[in-house]
Amino acid sequence: MKYKNFIAAFALLGILSSCDKEEDITADGTIKPVVSADATSFSVTEGDVITVTLTTNTPYKTKMDFKLQQVSGSANRQDYASSGTETVVDDGWGLIGDKIVLPAYATSTTFQISTKFDVFKEGSETAVFALLSAGNGVGLVDEGSQKITVTIANKTSNDFYTELDFSASAPNAHGNIEGGTFMDAAATPVSHAWCDIDLDLEVYDSGFNIVDDSYTSCPESIILPSTLPDDTYYIVPSFYSMNGISTPSAIKIPAILTSGKMGVFSETLDMSEVWNTKLTAPDYQIVRELEKVGNTWTLKDYNTGDIIASGRVRSLIDVIKARKAGGKK
Structure with a gap:
């Protein structure tokens, strides 16, 4: 019996050794x-x-x-x-x-x-x-x-970053990041990526002069360098166009604005209730006031009332619309 067990164990060892060798050997x-x-x-x-x-x-x-x-x-x-x-x-x-x-x-x-x-x-x-x-x-x-x-x-910077993301990106079951989609109003509906529509991001200074813009990306993003002069700046995201795409009903546009001093502080503003696919475009929103003193950036909400008076907001929007009347530049 011991002899037979020894033979069986030896044979098993041979099989295992053979498997290990096969794993280390190529097809040729x-x-x-x-x-x-x-x-x-x-x-x-x-x-x-x-x-x-x-x-x-x-x-x-x-x-x-x-x-x-x-x-x-x-x-x-x-x-x-x-x-x-x-x-x-x-x-x-x-x-x-x-x-x-x-x-x-x-x-x-x-x-x-x-x-x-x-x-x-x-x-x-x-x-x-x-x-x-x-x-x-x-x-x-x-x-x-x-x-x-x-x-x-973590890395920090004295620069200020703002980003308008409307891609509705999320990981699929495998983990790959994919952009969100919506259906159009065609007789045979076609799926479109949210990045197919046109949202913009601009920053203006206190004189209502444009400081920087982002018009052709998704997300749209702007980095304001710390070398900018001390001033009050306005972050203005906008819904510019559906690019000719129509939808059967109003669909909320999944816009999210993220702003902050890089690596130091950040704030995320959900703007998905602001625009929809049936809204008359262009539509501009002055959502944040940014005060710069040296390397200190203070981000403020214009809705507090004592930050940006409604008359001044109206003036800035009029300036933006006049500037855009002939199209984005």
Whole structure:
């Protein structure tokens, strides 16, 4: 009985060893190349770009596919971007991540992780990534390179940022960020992205002169540099046009205004109750007054009454309409 058990155990060991070897062997019977990263731990500040170099111990005749996938940490995919190609649902690459490719016959390749400098005041955040063999599975990842950790410190600036987002973007089931849509009034309704309509963002000074504008993006955004003269400024988002699209009924436009001193303070204003797809455009809204003294920016709500009197608001809107009468410039 002991002899038979020994034979069975030996046979099982042989099967397991065979499986391990098969995982390390390519389809043509050669041993799979192994890649290693030149660094796996990074401490950076928002806005910094990390470059990772992958080097293989053996160049191979076909490309090698790898995947960078965040597995833990307080950061999320909105805090960084990879130079790899983002995976999508049903592409066979599993959970969301980024495809990294080592070209055929190459000894090395690089990829970047770009951290994003945003307006929000945040504590230090961490993103922990797994570097995995994926796709065609030709190459393996050295054990010491399978985990990449990035710690991201908050960055501050004396500049002021304002953004009008009407994309209604949200992650899908896989995690990819997709813009929101609405249906038009055609006999056979067609779906349109919210970014297909025209919303604008402008900033005026106390003399009602335009300081900066954003007309062609989605979201629209403006950075006011700290070098601007001390003054009172007005943040003016507007609904300019449906760009010829009509809807069967009034649909609320999902506009959100975010403003603040970058990395120091921020405020988000939900404007989804302000405009709808049946509203006569253009329509301008003076929503915030911004007072600058040195490097201090004070953001105020015009609705408080003692900040911007109704007559003055009316004057500014008249100036804006007159300026736009011939179209945006």
